[in-house]
Amino acid sequence: MSAGAAPTLRLLLTADWQIGLRAGQLRERAGDLRRERLRAARRTLEVARSSGCELVVVAGDLFDRPDVDADAVDGVVSLFAEFSDIPILVLPGNHDPVCEGDVWGRREWRSAPAHVHLLREAREIELSSLVGGEVAPAALYPCPIGQKQSRLDPTGWIPSRAEGDERLRLGIAHGSLDSMGKATNFPIAHRRAELAGLDFLALGDWHGTTILERAAYPGTPEQCSFGEQGAGSALVVTLRRGAPPQIEQHRVGRFHWVQEEVEVRSASDLQALRHVFDAGGSAPESTIARLRLELAGGDLQLIERSEGLLEQLREELFFLDAALEVLDLSEVEFESPLLAALDASLHALEQGEPVPDALDELRAAPLEVVREARLQLRRWMGAARGELEEAEA
Ligand SMILES: [Mn+2]
Incomplete structure (x- = not known):
């Protein structure tokens, strides 16, 4: 078979939109930031369109929690409706798991258009059965999350590649690769793609873009909080049977x-x-x-x-x-020349400068003790003056 005949598939990988994020750190701007997250989601889908992607994969945590406002769900559903030319596959993550009272059962979500496919079961799916016959022969292995936390590897069920199976095999999962430490929640074997003979493992949960040989985290399209590293991207992944995946990173975040x-x-x-x-x-x-x-x-x-x-x-x-x-009380003005001299001497001690003989024995005092003494003196001065002013008033 010539290289040109090998099945190929181009997809856009995104995850962790966390729509409806409370963003309490931003106080009065929290609502504005929530709206901005949806704009980053739109830019993500625009990348899919302009890059000629055949499908979009959202690898978990599309929503921040099951009880997000109805507006948040409506916003996503309307956005998806604007991109009806590209099939969109949505995996439930640990923030939006498939369970009793989940976001997927809500009225707003149930009006999602037909090109949006919720991957709610861990079973092999023939891609063409979802998106039509034009696509390359490919098998999907979605690993939906059914709870907030677990110590089990959600990809553990994916079967090995059968002999003679020349379809593309694509795993979709949400959790932490067990190779990078701190992988306590939904740990995923870091060699899962190789172990199961997957062409690619699409991952969500980590908010920073991370690209490995046959697996990648796109990261969240818009950073969620202080301290997150490497957020703000989407990935265009081109799969060709028998070749390593080609992965392009596109910036979609604004902040x-x-x-x-x-x-x-x-x-x-x-x-x-x-x-x-x-x-x-x-x-x-x-x-x-x-x-x-x-x-x-x-x-x-x-x-x-x-x-x-x-x-x-x-x-x-x-x-x-x-x-x-x-940090300091340097503005204190000493009315007493004696206290002013004492303060100056303590300062000189702090700096290792010469001091009057009377204070000579303090030379052996630890530096912190000298600093504290000076600070106490200044506090006391400040308090004493405050009392005086109150008494005069
Ligand atoms: Mn997550």
Whole structure:
């Protein structure tokens, strides 16, 4: 058989849309982010169309949970209806499992168009029986999830390739490959594709794109939270019997999530932080940020500048969660010359500089003790002045 005659199939692999995600971290913008997730889903389906994919595979967690708003389900169903030229295969994942009270039994989902196929059973399916006769001979091995957690490998049932079976064999599963650590929920043998003679194993659950020899996670099309790595893509996978899969990664996500903790010692630290957003490679209105600023020292001008920068970023970014912490009480003004001298001496001790003879024996004190003494002194001064002002008022 010539190479040209080998069965080929091009599919778009996506997963973990998590439609209806609560996104509580984004507070007042959470609803906007939910709508944006559906836009990323649309861009994903547009990639399928522009790349000439013969089908779309959603490898689990299309919905964030079974009780998402009716609007969320309606939104997905209407979106699918706009892409009626491409069959869409949907696998239930651990966020949207097939079980009592599942999202799939809801009225909104039941109006999904006929080109959308829910893979609710673990059994071999001839692809042509779902999508018509034009497609290459291929067998599907869907591994739907029926609960939130399990220690069993959902791909364990897939039979080995029978001798003489020259169809493409495609596994579709949701869980964690057991090779990458932390694989406690729905662990999947990392060599399952090779063990079962699959041409490709389409995977969902990990939110970062991960491409292996005969298996891949597309990752979530739009990052879900701070700390996730490698989200924001869809994969176009071309299978040809007897050859390794060809996998192309397409960016479909809009948002960049930035998390920074900065110790601000001078105005140049603020400039460097500003630069993170100016040179970050994403438009400010598509940036979601969490910032923790620590000001070592109570320089009032620096505090004001920091507040100014945060105010500016809050205007420009899609969302900013910011905290400004002032660590020191340097602004304390000592009315007593004696206490001022003591404070200066403690500071000198901290810095390893010469101190008056009277404090000489403190030289042996551990640095933390000296720092704490100075901080206590300043707190006490601040409190004492506050009481005085209250008494005068
Ligand atoms: Mn999952």
